[in-house]
Amino acid sequence: MDQLKARAACVGVGFVRSCAVAVVSMLVPAVWAAAVALGIAWGAANPWSWLAPLVLVCVGTLGLARPVCRAIRALVARWTGTAIPAGYRQAGPVTRMSTGYWWNGFGYERTSRDALLDQKTRVRWRDPANWRDLRFMAVLPCTAGLVACLPAAGVAAAVVALGMTGRVALPVGALGLAVAVAAAPYAWRPVEPVAVRFLRPSPAMALADRVAELTVQRADTTVAQAAEIRRIERDLHDGAQARLVGLGLSLATAEMLMASDPEQARALMRDARVGAAASLAELRELVQGISPPVLTERGLVDAVRALALDVPLDVTVGADDGLRLEPPVESAVYFGVAELLTNAVRHAGASRAGVSLTHDGVGIVVEVEDDGRGGADARPGGGLAGLRGRLAVFDGTVEIASPVGGPTRVRMTVPCESL
Structure with missing residues (x-):
């Protein structure tokens, strides 16, 4: 009984996932089919009957490519745990120059709004990932999308057959239902290898992302090094340097008092010795913070x-x-x-x-x-x-x-x- 429930749950989950993959995969082919139907409806007598379907195909494909790819990545990550990097170019910061114009990485604009709009348009349509997404739109319906349609097609065939009369209606309905039940747990699974193969960033895109990452790391390292240098300078100025200056003054005063007041001179020299020991301890702590001797040795x-x-x-x-x-x-x-x-x-x-x-x-x-x-x-x-x-x-x-x-x-x- 428990095995039967588990099998039914597996079939149900697989059927829902297969339908989700089929719907997402067939969005762009549906646009193509609508364009063909529009061209046929207008008729061949109209000399401009090809223009509207062509515009519909181009706009629909370009507009749906990125959302479909994002949906496929989300489904694969949720169902299998496989994260596929998007690899899309990210817009950089928009900076206001001393001239009052705004620099967006491509050109200068009078306002920040114009700079952001121009930057978004350039980044969106110059992204090499667009060609990868368009290629995926051509591959997905013919591979994972076609396989994902099997459970829904089997159910549809069973429903149609049950509404028919004749000797073959019952066998066709049973066959369609059997195909749906058998294929449901597995029909959605090809979407993962297809997405990993065709949606991952190309070597050029991965290299560009790596260069951008290294650029950010270099900037962070430069800032960290500058902060560390300032810390060392501050520690030396406020600690060991101040003590050494005081040590020099004490020694100079002791030298002047050596003949007139030897006791006071010896007291100053004892203080100078204590100050020298404290300066040496501070320098050792500073060196320990920079590079511990035991680590080097x-x-x-x-x-x-x-x-x-x-x-x-x-x-x-x-x-x-x-x-x-x-x-x-x-x-x-x-x-x-x-x-x-x-x-x-x-x-x-x-x-x-x-x-x-x-x-x-x-x-x-x-x-x-x-x-x-x-x-x-x-x-x-x-x-x-x-x-x-x-x-x-x-x-x-x-x-x-x-x-x-x-x-x-x-x-x-x-x-x-x-x-």
């Missing part, structure tokens, strides 16, 4: 273990012994782990954390887990968003799983070779 694994000892958490570190990477990758991963452990202390209220570093043959895989309150997400401008941006420079990824109440698991992957 002993590698990523020992640097993370040393970091775990300084964090006020019970941190366990598991790693492949002898794991060494290129210095830029090691630095990015190290500061990523430091960011995650800092978040576990400051924001999550965690008491324990675990760090795992492994190389899976393709790249470094780092997993950080804590028992904090959870709820972490990569908000724009936040630490996790910055971490994702820093690893994206190396084609790295950051996956965050942090339900409210915890635990928080963050997985960082960076493709690289192990030295």
Whole structure:
């Protein structure tokens, strides 16, 4: 009984999905059929009878191509979980120049509205994805669309046969119903491979998207580097530099008091020695923030273990012994782990954390887990968003799983070779 219910549910779901694919797939052919019917209705005697059908075919096909492709992507993603990148060109920002005109990436306009309208039109009709969508409109009805019509055609044949009289009516109706039931669970499935094959971005489109992504990453990296340089300058100016200036003044005063007041001179020299020690400690902390010596000398694994000892958490570190990477990758991963452990202390209220570093043959895989309150997400401008941006420079990824109440698991992957 349960198997019968499951089979009926599978047939019902498959029938609905097949009908959805058939309707979406046949929208453009329906426009073509309407154009042909319009031409026939006007008659061959009218010398302009071909113009209206031609306009209808062109406008209907161009207007429906992108919505149909988006609908197919949405159906495939919802039913199978396969996400097909759209690959459409995105409009850039519209900027007002000092002359008062607006620049939209293609030309200058007097108002922002005109600039946006001109930009939208140019981006829409110069997009190479238009040709891909038009090709898909020709392929889809003849492949997945035709197969998806089988269940509906079988039901239609059964209904028509039941309304007829004769010896063959009952066999035809039964055959149509059998075809509908047998094909329903499978008739919608060809839409996935067809969509993946013909709707994915072309190599040229993927390359253009990658160039745009790298351009954004370069800009973010430049901004981050400038901010880091300003931080170092501020720390040096407000900390070690101020102390060294005070140290110089103390030594100069001690030199003048050496003959007249030796005790006061010795006191100033003792203060100068304390100031020198404090300046040295601040410089060491600054160097530690730029590039920890243990990371340079002993590698990523020992640097993370040393970091775990300084964090006020019970941190366990598991790693492949002898794991060494290129210095830029090691630095990015190290500061990523430091960011995650800092978040576990400051924001999550965690008491324990675990760090795992492994190389899976393709790249470094780092997993950080804590028992904090959870709820972490990569908000724009936040630490996790910055971490994702820093690893994206190396084609790295950051996956965050942090339900409210915890635990928080963050997985960082960076493709690289192990030295």
